Amino acid sequence: MPLTPLVYWAQRHGEIYLRVELTDAQNISICVKEKLLQFRAQGHGAKGQNEYEFSLEFLSPIKPEVSHKSTQRQVNITVHKEQRGWWERLTAQERKPVFLAPDFDRWLDESDAEMEIREKEEKRNRLKASRHEEEGFVSLKTVYLFVYNLVQFLGFSWIFVNMTVRLFIFGQDSLYDTFHTISDVMFFCQILAAAEVINAAFGVVRTGVIPTVIQVVGRNFVLFIIIGSLEEMHNQPVVFFVFYLWSSIEIFRYPFYMLGCFNTEWKTLTWLRYTIWIPLYPLGVLAEAVAVVQSIPIFDETKLLSIPLPKALGTSISFSSFLYIYLVLMFLGLLINFRHLYKQRKKRFRTKKRKAN
Numbered sequence: 001m002p003l004t005p006l007v008y009w010a011q012r013h014g015e016i017y018l019r020v021e022l023t024d025a026q027n028i029s030i031c032v033k034e035k036l037l038q039f040r041a042q043g044h045g046a047k048g049q050n051e052y053e054f055s056l057e058f059l060s061p062i063k064p065e066v067s068h069k070s071t072q073r074q075v076n077i078t079v080h081k082e083q084r085g086w087w088e089r090l091t092a093q094e095r096k097p098v099f100l101a102p103d104f105d106r107w108l109d110e111s112d113a114e115m116e117i118r119e120k121e122e123k124r125n126r127l128k129a130s131r132h133e134e135e136g137f138v139s140l141k142t143v144y145l146f147v148y149n150l151v152q153f154l155g156f157s158w159i160f161v162n163m164t165v166r167l168f169i170f171g172q173d174s175l176y177d178t179f180h181t182i183s184d185v186m187f188f189c190q191i192l193a194a195a196e197v198i199n200a201a202f203g204v205v206r207t208g209v210i211p212t213v214i215q216v217v218g219r220n221f222v223l224f225i226i227i228g229s230l231e232e233m234h235n236q237p238v239v240f241f242v243f244y245l246w247s248s249i250e251i252f253r254y255p256f257y258m259l260g261c262f263n264t265e266w267k268t269l270t271w272l273r274y275t276i277w278i279p280l281y282p283l284g285v286l287a288e289a290v291a292v293v294q295s296i297p298i299f300d301e302t303k304l305l306s307i308p309l310p311k312a313l314g315t316s317i318s319f320s321s322f323l324y325i326y327l328v329l330m331f332l333g334l335l336i337n338f339r340h341l342y343k344q345r346k347k348r349f350r351t352k353k354r355k356a357n
């Protein structure tokens, strides 16, 4: 007489779950034909280590594909009903086979199973809705970044082209009136650049906050305090160099970001974005340092932004004292950002190389 294992069952609208009580089951064979399922395996059951088998004639036809998973304690079988629906019993014969019992761990009655389906559907819908929301946010972010980069690109391109054309037409003379012709657009672009700090701080773009703060604060300090607030600085040729060096990188950086918004890139542009800062950054810092040094005697003379002191201590602390400290900060800022840009460059070209392999 073949030995029969204990079999527990439960159903859903689409599936039948069978749990066969056999430990360390091996050589499992499951055959399915229309309504019939035949199981055979070696394992440790109620009658010790032996070969066990059973067959079940289901109430309605089942699909031929049956999946099973054997664990140390049992064999779990999932059978798919040919047609979805609730079966009033498992087997064709009305009398339940003696080795068969309900699996109360998985047991659900019809209404509970329907509720389970509804819950699953609701969960799926919620997931879909949140994915849509996320996609909406992503596309909103893309539009925002694209427009921001486009505006900056147009602004800095206008500056760069204007200065280049004026240099060709007026030669050296153009160096002296850069501020008057360019400053409004430069003010606009650099005020707008504060958004880059916000973007970095709130994770809108994946970049460090410190390098961005150094960049934006450093430039705006030179633009608004050193050059903008001193009329004597307005027609200094150094303004030309500062503005020209700033715009030279931005006409490549912003279109690079614009393409990045659509996960696209143009290799030459990527190379330019991550390479031309190497000469431009030190030159830019040098030009800014020259402007700071040139402004020192003017701040001393005009006493602009100086801090008044009580009479006993002297007259005032000139703003130029702070500028000496700022020159050191500039050098530190240069080192931090140079290192940051070097890392970004290495990361960019290393990943690209790996992708190409």
Ligand SMILES: CCCCCCCCCCCCC[C@@H](O)CC(=O)SCCNC(=O)CCNC(=O)[C@H](O)C(C)(C)COP(=O)(O)OP(=O)(O)OC[C@H]1O[C@@H](n2cnc3c(N)ncnc32)[C@H](O)[C@@H]1OP(=O)(O)O
Binding pocket: 145, 149, 205, 206, 207, 208, 211, 212, 213, 214, 215, 217, 218, 219, 245, 246, 249, 253, 257, 258, 260, 261, 276, 277, 280, 281, 282, 283, 284, 285, 288, 329, 330, 331, 333, 334, 337, 341, 344
């Ligand atoms: C607290 C007070 C501190 C005061 C300190 C004072 C110190 C003063 C020091 C002054 C030094 C400043 C000198 C400077 O003014 C001189 C010049 O600018 S000279 C001209 C040359 N300059 C440059 O080359 C620098 C240009 N600027 C920059 O590159 C950035 O501003 C910088 C923050 C330095 C670096 O950029 P970032 O960290 O963003 O690197 P990535 O470009 O590689 O971007 C990283 C990822 O973020 C994505 N990203 C970034 N921005 C955007 C954007 N606007 N739109 C879309 N995507 C963006 C980018 O695509 C990268 O993503 P992924 O890695 O996935 O590709």
